[in-house]
Amino acid sequence: MADVAMKPVDPVRALSRRELRRLDLAYQPGFKPVAWFCILLLYAPILVLAVFSFNENRSVTRWTQFSLKWFRDVIANENIQAAALLSLQVATAATIGATICATLAALATTRTLPYRGMGLAYIVINLPLMVPEIVTAVATLAFFALGRVVLGLDLGVFNINLILAHMVFCIPFAYLPIRARLSGMDRILEQAAADLYATPWQSFRYVTLPLLTPGIIAGAMLAFIVSIDDFTISQLVAGPGQTTLPIYIWGQIRRGITPATNAVSTIMLVVSIIFVSLVFFLGQRRRR
Amino acid sequence: MEKQIAVEARGATKIFGTGEETVRALDDVSVAIRENQFFTLLGPSGCGKTTLLRLIAGFELPSAGDILLEGQSVTHLPPYKRLVNTVFQSYALFPHMTVAENIAFGLEMRGLGKAETAKRVEEMLALVRLGKLGGRRPAQLSGGQQQRVALARALANRPKVLLLDEPLSALDLKLRKEMQIELKRIQLETGITFVFVTHDQEEALTMSDRIAVMNFGKILQIGSPTAIYEHPTSRFVADFIGETNLVEVGAAAPANGHVRLRFAAGNEVEVALPEGVAPGGRATVALRPERISLTRDAARMLTGRIDNIVYFGTDTSFYLTLDDGKPLLVRVQNREGARRSYEVGEQVGIAFRPDAVQLLRD
Numbered sequence: 001m002a003d004v005a006m007k008p009v010d011p012v013r014a015l016s017r018r019e020l021r022r023l024d025l026a027y028q029p030g031f032k033p034v035a036w037f038c039i040l041l042l043y044a045p046i047l048v049l050a051v052f053s054f055n056e057n058r059s060v061t062r063w064t065q066f067s068l069k070w071f072r073d074v075i076a077n078e079n080i081q082a083a084a085l086l087s088l089q090v091a092t093a094a095t096i097g098a099t100i101c102a103t104l105a106a107l108a109t110t111r112t113l114p115y116r117g118m119g120l121a122y123i124v125i126n127l128p129l130m131v132p133e134i135v136t137a138v139a140t141l142a143f144f145a146l147g148r149v150v151l152g153l154d155l156g157v158f159n160i161n162l163i164l165a166h167m168v169f170c171i172p173f174a175y176l177p178i179r180a181r182l183s184g185m186d187r188i189l190e191q192a193a194a195d196l197y198a199t200p201w202q203s204f205r206y207v208t209l210p211l212l213t214p215g216i217i218a219g220a221m222l223a224f225i226v227s228i229d230d231f232t233i234s235q236l237v238a239g240p241g242q243t244t245l246p247i248y249i250w251g252q253i254r255r256g257i258t259p260a261t262n263a264v265s266t267i268m269l270v271v272s273i274i275f276v277s278l279v280f281f282l283g284q285r286r287r288r
Numbered sequence: 289m290e291k292q293i294a295v296e297a298r299g300a301t302k303i304f305g306t307g308e309e310t311v312r313a314l315d316d317v318s319v320a321i322r323e324n325q326f327f328t329l330l331g332p333s334g335c336g337k338t339t340l341l342r343l344i345a346g347f348e349l350p351s352a353g354d355i356l357l358e359g360q361s362v363t364h365l366p367p368y369k370r371l372v373n374t375v376f377q378s379y380a381l382f383p384h385m386t387v388a389e390n391i392a393f394g395l396e397m398r399g400l401g402k403a404e405t406a407k408r409v410e411e412m413l414a415l416v417r418l419g420k421l422g423g424r425r426p427a428q429l430s431g432g433q434q435q436r437v438a439l440a441r442a443l444a445n446r447p448k449v450l451l452l453d454e455p456l457s458a459l460d461l462k463l464r465k466e467m468q469i470e471l472k473r474i475q476l477e478t479g480i481t482f483v484f485v486t487h488d489q490e491e492a493l494t495m496s497d498r499i500a501v502m503n504f505g506k507i508l509q510i511g512s513p514t515a516i517y518e519h520p521t522s523r524f525v526a527d528f529i530g531e532t533n534l535v536e537v538g539a540a541a542p543a544n545g546h547v548r549l550r551f552a553a554g555n556e557v558e559v560a561l562p563e564g565v566a567p568g569g570r571a572t573v574a575l576r577p578e579r580i581s582l583t584r585d586a587a588r589m590l591t592g593r594i595d596n597i598v599y600f601g602t603d604t605s606f607y608l609t610l611d612d613g614k615p616l617l618v619r620v621q622n623r624e625g626a627r628r629s630y631e632v633g634e635q636v637g638i639a640f641r642p643d644a645v646q647l648l649r650d
């Protein structure tokens with residue numbers, strides 16, 4: 001009794017700590033093992049891959065000694081250089097194209113008066129995310145073949161076939177962050193610009209675009225990563241001699257995995273992580 | 289010399305939505321605002337003040353009617369071609385620009401030279417007393433400072449008309465009072481026509497040259513602060529502006545623009561018939577609490593019982609119930625010797641001069 005009188009405890013809070021634990025999924029029996037198992041499943045293969053890229057031995061299963069020799073090999077390999085260059089070229093061009101399209105699409109779905117079919121437009125833009133990649137790949141291949149037969153267009157020059165194919169599936173990835181940024185932006189700012197004699201173009205150039213930039217960068221980076229990583233569509237669309245990095249790795253693996261393959265993968269992994277982190281930090285800065 | 293009309297709305301109507309869910313935000317509003325005036329739109333939340341302002345600024349197209357600036361119809365002119373500027377309720381400062389860049393924005397858009405722009409920005413910073421803060425970002429300013437930047441950004445363009453949408457509502461009371469004085473000073477110094485929106489009747493009374501009281505998308509009365517306060521023409525205006533008593537009276541047939549009103553205690557008062565008022569047997573009058581007094585004499589207009597007496601220092605409020613059951617408030621100044629000790633529960637008479645009676649339209 002005396003205890004209670006001396007230390008008045010808020011009954012709701014005193015209870016809630018225990019009650020919450022009982023309700024909280026994280027405190028259910030067996031939660032931790034399951035969580036750890038999932039994390040292991042996610043990251044163990046990648047970890048093994050990365051570790052064995054530093055193996056001195058030719059084996060990717062038996063560790064002998066630390067070495068950077070596979071990285072040296074990879075960097076010196078002209079085939080890999082060519083493949084990396086092609087991937088970069090295609091990714092850069094596709095990113096630029098996709099980001100421009102995505103920005104325009106985002107403006108058209110947020111900065112206009114509501115129109116009939118606006119929701120439909122949103123779905124159509126994002127549909128490539130849901131269509132199985134192999135379907136897109138086959139469709140693109142068939143479409144290009146049709147173009148070649150009917151119009152006599154050879155899209156292989158300047159890798160236009162790859163760039164166009166990549167642009168298509170990159171658009172929704174670029175679109176989502178840009179649209180998120182735009183719909184979070186108060187339209188009153190553009191009205192203020194118009195009030196201060198800015199024409200619609202000036203208002204876009206000096207107000208909307210600068211505020212949209214973090215979203216555009218985030219979208220572009222996502223598009224870039226998705227393009228660099230793509231295998232299925234590239235494999236089907238690519239003509240002879242159009243070997244992107246993922247296609248090259250695939251070719252190597254069929255001849256048996258060596259730590260060189262691991263090293264290429266590790267490099268791609270690191271580049272991806274850097275990009276994703278940048279996207280994340282840009283997102284953080286926007287929120288402040 | 290008669291001053292020119294700066295802004296005019298003619299039968300402006302704005303209907304939002306379609307089908308079942310239409311909202312008449314503005315209903316046939318006509319108002320003419322003269323140059324150099326501090327004009328206030330006053331009304332409760334949702335009465336259409338912002339909508340009228342947005343029609344003048346050009347952010348909305350009226351469903352019907354016309355907007356004129358200096359006699360020219362601008363109804364179909366986009367905002368960036370209208371010589372008006374707006375101070376937004378949320379300030380709407382550009383977050384990626386410094387204070388100085390914000391203020392310079394309108395000038396740059398109109399292609400004013402660099403030197404002239406810089407000079408104007410300095411002037412504006414001085415005018416709103418933000419001298420050294422030109423290099424800061426809006427996020428680094430207090431609410432009051434942001435408010436001043438928004439004001440400076442609009443004023444820098446030397447507009448014909450400045451539209452202010454509840455610019456002070458986000459500020460605390462002390463800052464609000466300061467900014468009221470500041471705004472008034474700036475309006476007098478610059479001579480720009482201000483169209484000021486507020487739902488605070490005290491703010492409207494202290495700052496304005498003219499006030500338009502709005503409700504449900506209509507303007508109910510336009511007049512000077514004294515006219516609005518002392519001669520409200522409708523029940524809503526009388527009730528919305530300050531404290532008032534609404535009393536039912538009998539009305540005789542009007543003659544020569546005058547009408548005789550019979551109060552409950554039997555006495556009659558003759559008042560001038562305001563425009564648009566057609567009393568039919570009965571009428572409602574407004575009596576300000578400070579314009580009426582208590583009496584024990586037989587010469588009285590109304591009678592009632594004192595329910596409560598509240599002492600406020602400078603004055604005392606008596607809360608009464610009239611014989612017909614309606615409440616009534618009487619406020620008496622606490623002058624030396626003028627205090628007579630009325631008791632709670634006492635039956636008293638209420639007396640006032642005929643000019644305290646304001647006959648209402650409805």
Ligand SMILES: Nc1ncnc2c1ncn2[C@@H]1O[C@H](COP(=O)(O)OP(=O)(O)OP(=O)(O)O)[C@@H](O)[C@H]1O
Nearest residue numbers: 304305311313332333334335336337338339340487
């Ligand atoms: N874009 C819009 N779409 C639909 N209805 C609207 C729109 N803008 C305003 N309204 C409606 O019109 C009416 C008037 O709105 P308005 O913003 O002009 O009121 P206000 O007098 O400025 O109120 P407050 O003092 O709360 O700012 C309200 O009923 C509001 O719901």
Ligand SMILES: [Mg+2]
Nearest residue numbers: 337338339453
């Ligand atoms: Mg409003």
